[in-house]
Amino acid sequence: MKKVTIHEIARALEIDSSTVSRALNDSNRVKKITKDRILEKAKELGYKRNMLASNLRKNVSNTIGVVLPRVSRHFFSTAIAGIENVAQQHGFNVIISQSLEQLEKEELIINNLITNRVDGIIISVSMETKKGEHLKNIIESGIPLVFFDRHIKDFQNTGKVLIDDELGGFLATEHLIKCGCKKIAHFSGPQDIEVYRNRLSGYQKALEKNSLIYDKNYTFSSRLMETDGIAMAEKLLTELKDVDAAFFANDVSAIAAIKYLKKAGKNIPEDIAIIGFSNEPISEIIEPSLTTIDQSGEEIGRLACELLIQNIKKGNKVLNNETVILNPTLIQRDSTKSN
Amino acid sequence: MKKVTIHEIARALEIDSSTVSRALNDSNRVKKITKDRILEKAKELGYKRNMLASNLRKNVSNTIGVVLPRVSRHFFSTAIAGIENVAQQHGFNVIISQSLEQLEKEELIINNLITNRVDGIIISVSMETKKGEHLKNIIESGIPLVFFDRHIKDFQNTGKVLIDDELGGFLATEHLIKCGCKKIAHFSGPQDIEVYRNRLSGYQKALEKNSLIYDKNYTFSSRLMETDGIAMAEKLLTELKDVDAAFFANDVSAIAAIKYLKKAGKNIPEDIAIIGFSNEPISEIIEPSLTTIDQSGEEIGRLACELLIQNIKKGNKVLNNETVILNPTLIQRDSTKSN
DNA sequence: TAAAAAAATACAATCGATTGTATTTTGTTG
């Protein structure tokens, strides 16, 4: 097996390996002619720099770790696109890991990123992540951290790029109200997750502003998977017959509910209006197409990565721990009907 | 900033760093009592092993690189799930990179994986990848390589895990025939891509076996994007009025066509039966739900990873370069009607 | 209890690249 190192090259040319190293890094301490000879020999031998060694010595890794619940969600995959774009522009590699909403997996991943000495971490935490003990390790290891979307409320010393979920919840709810709905149920996610609390709070504010009564018996929490959507639809058909609109905190559950309600003979939006959150691609395909809130994943990814790289470059200096908040937008489709 | 190394621990306990290293690796060359002292001190100081150093010394990276067109496609994200599962079981990390169907990006990624000394690579190549010069580098660097799904036909010295696309095309077409369709159009992808050629060939074989005439004027090629699906639907409404069934080589185009045809007043499957390929989640959501071919991404990922790890463990020995071929299955839904 | 065997620990080289400092070579100038 090939094992070409700078020492191989040095030996072949009868020069010192330090000169080879400098030549390969295009240092001006090496004469042009020597440089050329070295580069040629390197190509000839099929030399590939060993990043492990280089990074160990330089105490960097040139790599950004991205941790998120799952890559298959549209919002996250567009965020990845944004992150990769920016990272590439600055010469960083990106490694992506999925927590699959499991805290234990997230801990493993984080530990792994730390031991692999990534230069920075961008994270959107799992549904099971309440406190951030494992995340504190990141800070203690001196690795810059940026949250995006799902964050931990009181976590200090990190940048954050968030969606104004309260505004999103508000927009969704007010839209339903404008459609003439009077009794609006809200199906939220785990309440120890900031984003879901905020969507709920936006829902409350919209009700309040429009003089509707907030009744906590019309608010539910679940993990918002497909099965949860079905369970909620079932609930709408039985216990919640007076409800004329439902605001789901994500599209997946909203769509599962729509399918179930249709099968049960309900008309959407006439009998019950439905609104989701996230603007997944399927929300456009389902019939009726789903009114939802768009979060601009690409932009959030881009901004998170820019903030992170800014902090990586600052080194030990005071980091930029600002919180950037993006505005979500309402995408009106056929599952709600404004009159 | 903290910078705890085994030497820190060694100094604190006035022992040698080699003993510390062995203790942390649970070697039986260290007395239980010493081990305990070391582990305790390590925890106290917040020690995190530096994988860069460890991997450099051991000449491994414990990491598998995965290269694929895009993580947002359902097939690929399920394949990732399969890969991650197996990798985790064997103690490997996975780093995922997207080529976004661009050869240039794929080359950058590969180079990067090599310099980062990953232990093995799993790849599904981009649409632009015809020859595999950049992939040869992988082999030359002694890194085991496994293709999955999209591969390069004559590439030697690698494992492959493929879908039997010809069978898939055959199943799809024969299903349409069994539904009583007589005139079946096929909308294929770029013909320089193996998988699409194979699906076409399965289509031909099914026609032949059932004594239907293959007419190449009823076969078309495109990149199978949404717009292509619409263009094909348009064609069905005008030039191809005698067609009573259409086999699309992916779901995205099939769904775009269904939407267009419905809008034009066609009944599916009565007026025209439609079948797709891939079993994307939307295919279940659209109305009528789309009959399609499932590729079992999870399994392909799992098998690819198992094969790769097998080869990684073999070290320098002769690798297992078998080609595993998986059978796709027909998922019957409402866009076709068997009688 | 002394010698031999076994266990525990220390020493030192190593992985491959980088980098501060020392030395040699080349170039410039009076």
Add this chain to the structure above:
DNA sequence: CAACAAAATACAATCGATTGTATTTTTTTA
């Protein structure tokens, strides 16, 4: 062309962990 500056190159330490070998300590055995 001697003297000095500048350029090019060599030397050697280093990053942090691992590991073969040497040494010390403990245990076993005769």
